[in-house]
Amino acid sequence: MPAALNFEIDISSENQFITDFPNNISLFIKREDQLHPEVSGNKFRKIKYNLQEALRQRKETILTFGGAYSNHITATAAVGKISGIKTIGVIRGEELGEDLPKTLEGNPSLKFAYSCGMQLHFISRQQYREKTTDAFQQKLRDKFGDFYMLPEGGTNELAVKGCKEILGPGDEEFDYICCAVGTGGTISGIIKASGKDQRILGFPALKGDFLSEEIRKYTYKNNWELILNYHFGGYAKVNSELINFINKFKKKYQIPLDPIYTGKLVFGIFDQIKKGEFPAGSKILAIHTGGLQGIAGVSKALSKKNLPLIN
Numbered sequence: 001m002p003a004a005l006n007f008e009i010d011i012s013s014e015n016q017f018i019t020d021f022p023n024n025i026s027l028f029i030k031r032e033d034q035l036h037p038e039v040s041g042n043k044f045r046k047i048k049y050n051l052q053e054a055l056r057q058r059k060e061t062i063l064t065f066g067g068a069y070s071n072h073i074t075a076t077a078a079v080g081k082i083s084g085i086k087t088i089g090v091i092r093g094e095e096l097g098e099d100l101p102k103t104l105e106g107n108p109s110l111k112f113a114y115s116c117g118m119q120l121h122f123i124s125r126q127q128y129r130e131k132t133t134d135a136f137q138q139k140l141r142d143k144f145g146d147f148y149m150l151p152e153g154g155t156n157e158l159a160v161k162g163c164k165e166i167l168g169p170g171d172e173e174f175d176y177i178c179c180a181v182g183t184g185g186t187i188s189g190i191i192k193a194s195g196k197d198q199r200i201l202g203f204p205a206l207k208g209d210f211l212s213e214e215i216r217k218y219t220y221k222n223n224w225e226l227i228l229n230y231h232f233g234g235y236a237k238v239n240s241e242l243i244n245f246i247n248k249f250k251k252k253y254q255i256p257l258d259p260i261y262t263g264k265l266v267f268g269i270f271d272q273i274k275k276g277e278f279p280a281g282s283k284i285l286a287i288h289t290g291g292l293q294g295i296a297g298v299s300k301a302l303s304k305k306n307l308p309l310i311n
């Protein structure tokens with residue numbers, strides 16, 4: 001019988017002071033990246049209650065979806081290894097399945113997931129778009145039997161419940177709480193846990209205007225806003241300005257940022273401060289949602305382009 005292990009305990013992460021800016025503005029960062037060595041940051045929060053629910057329903061398998069470098073895929077795989085529950089990752093990109101050893105060699109994220117015992121199932125982009133249809137879900141059940149399904153990115157009600165626990169006692173003192181946004185699950189939990197005088201700023205890591213609607217599915221509160229100018233061209237798109245920022249930030253503060261989410265977030269916060277978007281005296285808390293496992297994969301991709309590498 002799989003055990004929930006350390007997913008049962010309430011854990012919290014430290015707020016680390018980063019720096020003061022002119023106008024008495026100060027920035028802190030919540031080190032959710034240090035929650036767990038393999039299931040880092042918000043993915044730990046999102047999976048916690050889902051794992052409990054899967055065990056309660058006596059499911060033996062968790063099935064989920066993701067792209068080839070997905071933090072959610074690696075986190076789910078690690079949870080499978082830790083708890084003993086079987087995991088299946090349905091991965092976008094049929095071609096990746098043609099030569100699995102070669103794919104794993106070139107992709108540290110999938111290699112890690114595979115080494116945790118996750119069964120990888122590669123599907124075409126066309127099928128991937130249809131992954132939530134009844135017909136495709138039935139196909140998956142025919143192939144794999146019964147499973148507990150986590151959606152792509154891991155966002156559902158239980159994930160949002162877990163993300164409420166990102167904020168803890170002491171965080172009331174912040175005027176602004178800033179976090180990266182992918183599917184909107186993490187920010188929804190933070191909004192739900194926030195005080196009415198706090199403002200929550202989301203920095204989407206991708207283009208698209210569907211995110212506000214997603215967030216409104218989970219919360220009716222209005223003390224939040226999305227800052228749309230820092231996606232750097234779209235999901236997993238980077239430029240040398242972003243990479244240079246990430247490298248300088250790490251050198252100066254000894255805190256690694258990932259290029260897909262947290263790098264864009266912290267770049268955006270610094271830029272918004274510089275542009276005078278925060279009132280004098282603001283106390284700002286940035287959430288380090290983790291994602292550091294993804295750096296290796298992106299670095300491999302960068303080395304093929306003419307971009308600086310992440311140190």
Ligand SMILES: *Cc1c(COP(=O)(O)O)cnc(C)c1O
Binds near residue numbers: 042185186262
């Ligand atoms: C997945 C992820 C996010 C986005 O979280 P959502 O709940 O999908 O909005 C942010 N940061 C990191 C590091 C992530 O891995």
